[in-house]
Amino acid sequence: MNSNPMYMEYVDDADPHPAPPRRGWRILGWVCIGLSAVMVVGSLTAYGLYRKAFGNIAHEDVNAQLGPNRPKKLNSAMNILLLGSDTRAGSNAKYGRSMKNEPPRSDTMILLHLSPGGGQAMGISFPRDLMVAMPSCKTKTGGSTPASSRAQINSAFTNGGAACVMKTIESISSIRIDHFMQVDFNGFKAITNAVGGVPVCLPKDVDDKQSKLKLSRGKHVIKGETALAYVRNRHGLGDGSDTDRIKRQQKFMGALANKAMSAGVLSNPAKLLQLMNATTKSLTTDKELTPQVMMKIAQGMQGMTSGKLRFVTVPSGPDPIDPNRVALTSAAQPFFASIRNDKTVPSEPKAGGPKIPPSQIRVRVYNGSGISGKAQRVAEDLESQGFQVSVGGNASATRVSRVMYGSGAVQQAQSLSALIPTKPQPAARTSGGSPGVVDLVVGNDWTTLKSAKGGIPKQAGEIKANDDICKGV
Incomplete structure (x- = not known):
């Protein structure tokens, strides 16, 4: 672990016998960021009722710091940079009084990508140890920092605040960032209480004296002090690696977002006001x-379920110069390109094109190819393009892929068939069909699925907000 103060982490000077610097505070930033994302895609539609809560938000002018030379916007997607600050100002001082006068850092950086049309969203995390080329940034005091060919990405926030992080990520990805949202960890316990607790799943019993976390193996719904202890814990959870920690943070944030987006919170005025x-x-x-x-953003995202909220880590691996750091891999630029070019089916269908958008099509996939796992892989491709998908199991072996439909789903079947290279002629189900559902039987001739909207390919290790919390535990 780097001992440089620039990269110091969680310090709790209430502990008379402090352990080496811990990273628990970073997860607090993730939690607040999860709620910021939820607030954008859901609860903001209640603006008229909760306008007083919006008066709490602080604003910062970043345009002058960013300057004119920025990536062009290629579509109507929205990209919002979400930052977690470790400032110890004000009541945040109790999380490390010895760091009260140090400049704040941001070791939590997520680019929230809201796809055009509101069908899906993706949170892309940038590891704190990612080594990148750092552009020159303007400081809040009017000066500037020199450009560097190699620097740790979380130092951008210290160099020039949110604007410098925006400029840095834009420079390495060529993705235009529209807005930023920055949070500290002071409201963590209040947030977990507001949603009625967050579900977690422990692989074994935990009794940690440092974090004061004592929970048995299995599922729990935690909030307040217990939730704080859980996110601070670093003993006995995972292998201690930064990759494992990020996955655990993403799963916690997904569970939090899933809970906050549930009807029990969004449809309850008292709970929603408390949350906001x-x-x-x-x-x-x-x-x-x-x-x-x-x-306006929230209205465009109405109807998006938590299953359409995905979390990924930017393609990265061990840094060849320093094994204690990470660097972008060759997969990073194609991934950034898929974000830049993300498109959805237009609101008004083109003449002669599919009549029904993927988000309104329910597809049940059957495997007739004889290849194990084929239906699941096709289902994942369909889901990544916005279809509502389930796997129906195995079907009789067939060379030719088929599309069938239940009552009322003929247009949906035509829209799906248009995306299959062999363009199978849809046929009505004579038996075994479900109203409004399209059945796809994957045959030996299956190659790939055409893109309905550019789309963002499924990423290795991605997490969805509605995933089973015990998956992989």
Whole structure:
């Protein structure tokens, strides 16, 4: 672990026998960021009722710091940089009084990509130890920092705040960032209480004296002090690697987002107001991300379920120069290109094109290819393009892929068939069909699925907000 103060982590000076610097505070940033994402895609539609809560939000002008030379916007997607700050200012001081006068850092950086049309969203995390080329950034005092060919990405926030992080990520990805949202960890316990607790799953009993976490193996719904102890814990959970820790953070954030997006929170005015107050009191955004803009974004995302909220880590691996750091891999630029070029089916269908968008098509996939796991892989491809998908199991062996439909699903079947290279002629189900459902039987001739909207390919290790919390535990 780097002992440089620039990279110091969680310090709790209430502990009379402090352990080496811990990383628990980073997870607090993830949690607040998860709620910021939820607030954008869901609860902001209640702006008229909760406008007082929006008065808690602080704003920052970043345009002057960013300058004119920025990537061009290629589509109507929205990219919001979510930052977790470890500032010890104000009541945050109790999380490390010895760091009160140090410049804040951001070891939590997520690019929230909202696809055009509101069908899906993706949170892309950038590891704190990622080594990148750092551009020159303007400081808040009017000076500037020199450009560097090699620097740790989390130092960008210290160099020039949110604007410098935006500039850095834009420079390595060529993705235009529209807005930023920055949170500290002060409201963590209030947020977990507001949603009624967050479900977690432990692989074994934990009794950690440092974090004061004592939970038995299995599922739990935790909030308040217990949730705080859970996110601070570093003993007995995982293998201790940064990769494992990020996965655990993504799963926790997904569970939190899933809970916050549930009807039990969003349809309950009292719970929603409590949640928004807890979130907005620790939130800073750019000046252009006004409540009215947030509401417009949220209206465009109405109907998006937690299953369409995906979390991935930017393609990266061990840094060839320093094994204690990570670097972008060759897969990074194709991945960034898929984000830049993400497209959805237009709101108004093109003449002669598919009539029904993927988000309104329910597909059941059967495996008739004889290749184990083929239906699941095809289902994942369909799901990544926005279809509502389930796997129906095995079908009789067939050379030719087939599309069949239940009552009322003829147009849906035509839309799906148009994306299959062999363009099978859809046929009505005479038996075994379900109303409104399209059945796809994958045969030996299956090659690939055409893209309905550019789309973002499924990424290795990605996590969905509605995943089983005990998956992989």
